[in-house]
Amino acid sequence: MKQDLKRLLYTVRPQRLPRNLVLTTGYVFHTEEVYNDDIFRRLFDFCKGYTAITGKQAICTVMSGISPKVRAGMRLFNCSEQKLADLYHQLSSVATIGYHGHFYFNADLHQRHEAEIRSNNFSIVQLTEQFSNDLEWFKKHELNHNDLYAGGWWFMNQHLLSLLIKAGFKYDFSFSKHRFFLNQFSLDFMIEHEIKTGECFEIEVETIGKIREVQNLIGSSSSAFFEDYVRNLKRIIHPAHPKVVGMFNSHDYDLHPANALNFFTTLKQLPQVSFFDAADLLDGRLNIDFRPTVLPVHRLQNDMLASVR
Numbered sequence: 001m002k003q004d005l006k007r008l009l010y011t012v013r014p015q016r017l018p019r020n021l022v023l024t025t026g027y028v029f030h031t032e033e034v035y036n037d038d039i040f041r042r043l044f045d046f047c048k049g050y051t052a053i054t055g056k057q058a059i060c061t062v063m064s065g066i067s068p069k070v071r072a073g074m075r076l077f078n079c080s081e082q083k084l085a086d087l088y089h090q091l092s093s094v095a096t097i098g099y100h101g102h103f104y105f106n107a108d109l110h111q112r113h114e115a116e117i118r119s120n121n122f123s124i125v126q127l128t129e130q131f132s133n134d135l136e137w138f139k140k141h142e143l144n145h146n147d148l149y150a151g152g153w154w155f156m157n158q159h160l161l162s163l164l165i166k167a168g169f170k171y172d173f174s175f176s177k178h179r180f181f182l183n184q185f186s187l188d189f190m191i192e193h194e195i196k197t198g199e200c201f202e203i204e205v206e207t208i209g210k211i212r213e214v215q216n217l218i219g220s221s222s223s224a225f226f227e228d229y230v231r232n233l234k235r236i237i238h239p240a241h242p243k244v245v246g247m248f249n250s251h252d253y254d255l256h257p258a259n260a261l262n263f264f265t266t267l268k269q270l271p272q273v274s275f276f277d278a279a280d281l282l283d284g285r286l287n288i289d290f291r292p293t294v295l296p297v298h299r300l301q302n303d304m305l306a307s308v309r
């Protein structure tokens with residue numbers, strides 16, 4: 001019934017992408033539950049379908065096998081660490097693997113939201129420790145994260161940026177203007193630097209190094225209506241910046257493969273839309289400007305002091 005109403009609504013009030021919009025886009029997954037064979041199969045088949053339509057690979061940022069949330073799921077589905085790593089290796093034949101970080105104050109209470117390090121709360125000690133443990137796990141299982149990162153809960157701050165840069169990460173997909181994916185640090189940073197939706201930028205954390213940011217646009221997981229995606233996109237596009245570069249995103253567990261593939265089939269037919277993937281980014285094949293920005297070192301020091309007080 002709801003679907004019928006929506007169809008009627010979109011017939012009466014059609015949703016179209018702005019005429020002057022030029023959209024260059026990729027796909028990033030927050031991959032969390034591939035220990036469940038059904039979810040793995042669905043994701044694997046989707047990634048193949050996505051490449052068949054767009055000619056590009058999706059990025060699957062994955063969680064380590066020592067992350068408490070993943071461990072709980074592995075126990076439930078009787079999946080060993082080795083099997084999880086094998087599944088990620090299999091996935092890398094149809095997608096580009098990256099790192100998806102989730103961090104905790106108390107790993108034993110991982111099912112409770114307050115135990116997760118999210119937007120305004122964090123502990124630098126735990127963040128640093130869990131970050132390096134995750135990377136160790138990838139290394140132990142010879143999994144290449146390809147220097148690509150996407151944050152769990154869209155969590156981001158100067159310390160995580162510094163950790164990523166120090167570990168050699170080149171691209172981050174954690175910044176977004178969409179209200180579903182807001183993070184206070186990321187939003188403040190983009191406001192301060194007047195960064196519009198779909199504008200790529202490079203952050204230089206003073207004395208540490210640089211990382212490139214490609215923003216997340218909207219989710220692409222479930223809706224059967226192309227108009228829903230258009231409506232969501234129109235909410236965040238800035239009229240003065242119609243040249244939009246950014247990612248669509250989804251979790252592995254809430255993906256609706258048929259609807260998402262339909263969406264990309266429709267997008268692909270539009271002359272103003274083109275697709276890119278991790279290889280295009282990493283090999284520098286895309287003609288994208290990354291606006292330089294600087295995160296001053298004094299702010300990092302002040303925040304570090306605040307975080308240990």
Ligand SMILES: [Zn+2]
Binds near residue numbers: 032102
């Ligand atoms: Zn996540």
